[in-house]
Amino acid sequence: MSADSVAAAQAGEIPIGQLRSRGYWRSVWVRLRRDKVSVACAAVLILIALSAIFAPLLSPHDPYQGNVVKRLAPIGTAGYLLGTDELGRDMLSRLLYGGRVSLFIGLFPVFCALIVGGTAGIAAGFIGGRTNMAIMRLMDVFYAFPSILLAIAISGALGGGFSNVILALALILVPPITRVAESVTTQVRSYDFVEAARASGAGTWTIIRVHVLSNVLGPIFIYTTSLISFSIIVASGLSFLGLGVTPPTADWGLMLSTLRQAIWINPYAAALPGLMIFVTSLSFNLLSDGLRSAMDVRL
C-alpha cells in the first residue's frame, strides 16, 4: 500500500480511499495562515483570552482590594505596573479580570444569537412561504428600533446585571443573523445542485444536511464573527451607562465609566480599558475579514 501510494504520489495522483484528506476547511486554514494580519489578530486574541482565563494566576493584586493611599497612581509605579484606579485598585489585575467579564459578555450573546437566529433564518429560507413571512416580519419589528437603543431599552426595563445584559445583547443580535441566514439559504435553495440532489433521489433532510447547511454555515459564521466586536462595544456601552454589570465587578466598559472622572489626573491609566476594548474588537473584526476572504474560494 505504501509503495503504491508513493508511486501514485510520484505520478501526481493520490490513492483513492482518501477523498476527504484535503477538504474545504483545510484549504481555508492554509489560506488563513498565509494572511499576516489574520495571524497577528488571532495571536492577540489568543493572548487576551489566555490572560483572562489565567487572570487569578497572573494578577499581582486582588482586583477588588483597594489601597486608599495609592489612588490613581500613574503607570509604572513600583508594584503597580499599570497604575491604580480611583479606589487604589491595581489596574493590571482589574484589566485581567475585566477581560473575563467583557469577553464573556461579548462572545456568549453572539453564540446564543447564532443558534437562535441561524436556525430561524435557515428555516425561514428553506421552508419559504408563510413561515418565511412570519419569521422575517417578526425580525422586522426588532429592526424598527436602532439596535443600541433597543439594547438600552431592554436592559433598562429588566434592570442591569450580568444575565440581563446577555439577554439584551442576544435579542438585538438575533435579527441581523436571521436576516443573513435567510437570504443565504434562499439563495442556496435556488441553485441547481439542490434540484440535482433531489433528482438523484435525495430526501428533504439529506438536502438540508448535506447541501444546504454546508453551503450556508460558512457565510453565516463569517457574518457572526463580525458581530463579536459590535457585541463587545455595546456591552461596554451598557456598562458605561450603568445598565450593564454592576460595580465593583471588573469590566472594561464599567472601568472606563468610573475612571472617566480621573481622565485629567491620570489620563493614561484611564484610557487603558478603552484601549483593551479597541484592540479586542479591532482584532475580531480584522480576523473576521481575513476569514471571509479565506473562505471565499469557490465560484
Place this chain on the structure above:
Amino acid sequence: MAETMGLVQDVSATPSRVPPIVQVDDLHVRFVSKDATVYAVNGVSFTLDPGEVLCILGESGSGKSVTLRALMRLLPRKRAVINGRVIVDGHDILSLSTSALSRVRGEIVSMIFQEPMTALDPVYSIGEQITETVRRHEKIGRAAAEARALELLELVQIPSAKRRLKAFPHELSGGLRQRAMIAIALSCRPRVLLADEPTTALDATVQIQILLLLRQLQKELGMSVIFVTHDLGVAGEIADRITVMYGGRFVEEGPTTAVMRDPLHPYTRGLLASTVHGQMHRERLRTIEGSPPNMEMLPAACSFAPRCRYAVDRCLEGVPDLHRPFPNRSARCIRLEEIGSMT
C-alpha cells in the same frame, strides 16, 4: 420527392414491439399563484422506447423543461398542478409515495442540467458527490463507492480521473464539469436519462464533444434519453426522434432526418428557415414574426395561428388534432395537405 424519402425512412425505423420505457398520456401542468395561472403544458402524450433518443425542441417558455421535470415530479409541490399519466419503467410517477419516488429518482431516471457551475455543489469534491449519490441508493462501503466513482469518471472520459476525484467544481473547466455532472447522473445506472439543455452553456467545440459522449454512453449503456434543447443543430446531432413543442403542446413529431429535411408544421418550417444552418451566404434569414403565446391565457385554438403565414379563420375554431400524414409522423395543423402542396 423529399416526402417519399421521409416515408421510406419511417418504415425502416418502425420500432419493434418492445414495450415503451416511458409513456406519457395527456400530461397537463399548470402553475397556480395568487396573481395568475400559467398553463405550461397542455396535453402532451408520447412514448419512448428503450435505447431511443428523443429530442424535445422548442423556444424558451414552450413548456419543454416543465415536461421534462414532470417526468420526475421535480416541480414545486405547492404551485404546480400536474394532471395526466406518466409511466416510467412501470412506475406511475404521479402517484408514487415520496420514498418510492426517491428510489426511482437516480436509479431509474436521472437528470443532467444546463448550468454545470451551479448544478454541482461547490463545497464537495467531484468524488464525494458521486460516492454520496451511489451510497444513497446502494448499500456499499466507502471504498467500493469510490472505486465506482473512479470508474464513472473514466467512463465519461475525464483525463487523469484519479486526480480529478478530489477536484472541486471550481477547479474544473466547463466541459469537465459537465462530464462530472453526467458521471453523477449515471452513478446508479439509470435506464432513462433526462437532459435539460446540457450543452447550451458550453463553447461550440465543447458542445460537440459532450454530444458525442452522450451518444456514445447512451449506446454503450443502452439508455433511453430525452434531450431538451432549443438548438436545431444539437437536436439533429443527437436525436433519433424529434418533437417540436409550442405553447405547451407537441406540434410536430417524427424521425430526426424526416423532420429536419421535410418539416410539416408551419412552426417547424419557420424554425428551420430561421437557423443559420444550411443557408447560402448573404441570403437573409427569415424570422418568425410575432412573439410566443401568453401562457396565462391560451386560446382554445391553434396557438401558433397568430404568427402563422398560412392561418385561416378555421385555425381559430379549436385546438387542432394531431394529423398523421405519414406513419410515425404527426403534426397539429389542420392545413397540412394544403400547405404541403403550396411549397
